[in-house]
Amino acid sequence: MPSTTAASRSIPDTFRALREKKQIALMPFIAAGFPDLATTLASLPAIEQAGGSLVEVGFPFSDPIADGPVIQEAFTAALEKKLKMAEVFATVAEARKSVSIPLVSMVSYSIVFRYGLDRFLKDAKAAGFSGLILPDLPPPEAESICDKVRSAGLDTVLLIAPTTTPERRKEIARLSSGFIYYLSISGITGERDKLPADLESNVRQLKSMTDVPVCVGFGINKAEHVKQLEGVADGAIVGTAFVRRAREHLDEGPDAIAKATAQYCKELLSLVR
Amino acid sequence: MSSVATAAKSASPLPDANGHFGQFGGVFVPETLVGAIRQLETEYTRAKNDPEFKREFDYYLREFVGRPSRFYFAQRLTETLGGAKIYLKREDLNHTGAHKINNTIGQALLTKRMCKKRVIAETGAGQHGVATATAAALFGLKCDVYMGAEDVRRQNLNVFRMKLMGANVIEVHSGSKTLKDATNEAMRDWMGSVEHTHYIIGSVVGPHPFPMIVRDFQSMIGTETRAQCLEIEGRLPDYVVACVGGGSNAAGIFASFAGDKSVKLVGVEAGGLGTQLGQHAATLCKGEPGVLHGCLTYVLQDDDGQTAIVHSASAGLDYPGVGPEHSYWKDSGRVEYHSITDDEALEGFQLLAQTEGILPALESAHAIAQVKKLAPKLGKDQIIVINLSGRGDKDCQEVARLLNRS
Numbered sequence: 001m002p003s004t005t006a007a008s009r010s011i012p013d014t015f016r017a018l019r020e021k022k023q024i025a026l027m028p029f030i031a032a033g034f035p036d037l038a039t040t041l042a043s044l045p046a047i048e049q050a051g052g053s054l055v056e057v058g059f060p061f062s063d064p065i066a067d068g069p070v071i072q073e074a075f076t077a078a079l080e081k082k083l084k085m086a087e088v089f090a091t092v093a094e095a096r097k098s099v100s101i102p103l104v105s106m107v108s109y110s111i112v113f114r115y116g117l118d119r120f121l122k123d124a125k126a127a128g129f130s131g132l133i134l135p136d137l138p139p140p141e142a143e144s145i146c147d148k149v150r151s152a153g154l155d156t157v158l159l160i161a162p163t164t165t166p167e168r169r170k171e172i173a174r175l176s177s178g179f180i181y182y183l184s185i186s187g188i189t190g191e192r193d194k195l196p197a198d199l200e201s202n203v204r205q206l207k208s209m210t211d212v213p214v215c216v217g218f219g220i221n222k223a224e225h226v227k228q229l230e231g232v233a234d235g236a237i238v239g240t241a242f243v244r245r246a247r248e249h250l251d252e253g254p255d256a257i258a259k260a261t262a263q264y265c266k267e268l269l270s271l272v273r
Numbered sequence: 274m275s276s277v278a279t280a281a282k283s284a285s286p287l288p289d290a291n292g293h294f295g296q297f298g299g300v301f302v303p304e305t306l307v308g309a310i311r312q313l314e315t316e317y318t319r320a321k322n323d324p325e326f327k328r329e330f331d332y333y334l335r336e337f338v339g340r341p342s343r344f345y346f347a348q349r350l351t352e353t354l355g356g357a358k359i360y361l362k363r364e365d366l367n368h369t370g371a372h373k374i375n376n377t378i379g380q381a382l383l384t385k386r387m388c389k390k391r392v393i394a395e396t397g398a399g400q401h402g403v404a405t406a407t408a409a410a411l412f413g414l415k416c417d418v419y420m421g422a423e424d425v426r427r428q429n430l431n432v433f434r435m436k437l438m439g440a441n442v443i444e445v446h447s448g449s450k451t452l453k454d455a456t457n458e459a460m461r462d463w464m465g466s467v468e469h470t471h472y473i474i475g476s477v478v479g480p481h482p483f484p485m486i487v488r489d490f491q492s493m494i495g496t497e498t499r500a501q502c503l504e505i506e507g508r509l510p511d512y513v514v515a516c517v518g519g520g521s522n523a524a525g526i527f528a529s530f531a532g533d534k535s536v537k538l539v540g541v542e543a544g545g546l547g548t549q550l551g552q553h554a555a556t557l558c559k560g561e562p563g564v565l566h567g568c569l570t571y572v573l574q575d576d577d578g579q580t581a582i583v584h585s586a587s588a589g590l591d592y593p594g595v596g597p598e599h600s601y602w603k604d605s606g607r608v609e610y611h612s613i614t615d616d617e618a619l620e621g622f623q624l625l626a627q628t629e630g631i632l633p634a635l636e637s638a639h640a641i642a643q644v645k646k647l648a649p650k651l652g653k654d655q656i657i658v659i660n661l662s663g664r665g666d667k668d669c670q671e672v673a674r675l676l677n678r679s
Binding site for chain 2: 061062063064065066067068069072073076079084085108109110111112113114115135136137138140141158159160161163164165168172183185186187188
């Protein structure tokens, strides 16, 4: 897939390469602009250097109903500093110069709708994003929008929940490109001690019905969790735990946060690389 | 009027199968909730066609809520304003003091049918929270009510009423600490509790099928009003006026008249302190289409799609979104929407108190204030119906504070 930066790899190429090496992808989530854009700029290359395979870049939103308190508070803090979408795009474009792994934007459809779908897709593509996760856009609403996202040269990542029926799973898999975001639990984002007992069988079942890579998110925060998913899922998505680490180093500046982020990447990968 | 008007029938051909009212409505929620939403839609469709459900709902509306509510000729208000004849649809006389109870009884019965044991709700003014706590106590359901910390402060009496009926009130400190944040928190709860919990949404907002279900469960207001007006006046009213926050009392009374071209429908929003974003909650008058709390509808947002801070003296109108059917009615021109400021609502509150001996809820006082402008312009042969959606006892402290200020 063509992209604005020659060096950047596409999402399908990334998963193809990982499959050949029989490796699981690690996809950290960062809240853009938290605590500031300089941290976002420093963290993206740090994640790549520490072995992250893709990065999920969260666009702060005033009403994130799928998020637990840690991500909510990070979003609120970023917005209190009057963060604008245009600044997120500019920062990602800047970071792109030194980052070749795919960047995926996680953004509420509320923001995309108001910003204007075509304008959002154009700006996201220009900034160097490879795909879009729209956490509040399930089918059938997603249907016409997925076509537009694809036409813009971006992958569309839809969510599948444990409660999603088999017919809907097929429909969502058909509409997804890049990867499918499988929710480990019915609930909101946040760290959990243990992954659900039936997670592995659920993911295997899902993978048997689609060739689109499946990444698992919600609740993951330990190297053991990543190890548990190796050979089962194509990727592990870790969000809240990264934001919490950023919070712990809040007063130490962008480089210290980026360093802590990189260290945590290595820790999560320690049992699988 | 002796019998309770049919409650659980769809009052309109809309929404379509995907929950759309024209371009508005729909389902914009995390996939986790889609299963629960589909289950609710299926169960509601079954209930609607089940005579036993209708019989049970009508029984509680009649014997517990006290329906049908009165259709009262406000003689001194009419004389004072010197124009059209004004009737009040007395939803304030319902058990718990507002129209909210109609919907919570209906949804609590649906909860029982789905074999769920727990209900959750969001509340702004506390009226919906009280109505949910009441229905939960009536049917033996566990009840958690989310309420913004700011609203807990403004509506302390309602917090106490909910607790007295065994509900647990959870103060919400995230975001702007008001109704929208309480709604977010209730949705988050529901994401993790869908298997055993039903979310009793309090207005005609949220993802499909909520706007349809809540409208239908409030539609007896309109069907009763229609029959009462025909019986007393021998004709339909010229105007029906109702306040609009999320818009459930207005949808409930408008739905029955939407097909009557001769009846003008007027929705009244909260104009708050001024016209700048952040000073009001006049979503339809001053907002633009956007997505909030699971549906596409008019919203108050900034250019980036971040929900705006809203303000109204009335906690029940203090909401940055509005029901998608109202957005449809606005764009189709079927309903006219106006806004009334805090000060005008306060005047409306006192006007009704002094001319009729009725303290209206501050929400309903917005409709009174609109009629104060409208009635004098109309002839004495014209008829206006005001949906008096709630009583004002809950607002007395707030009214005292506002009156002392000026």
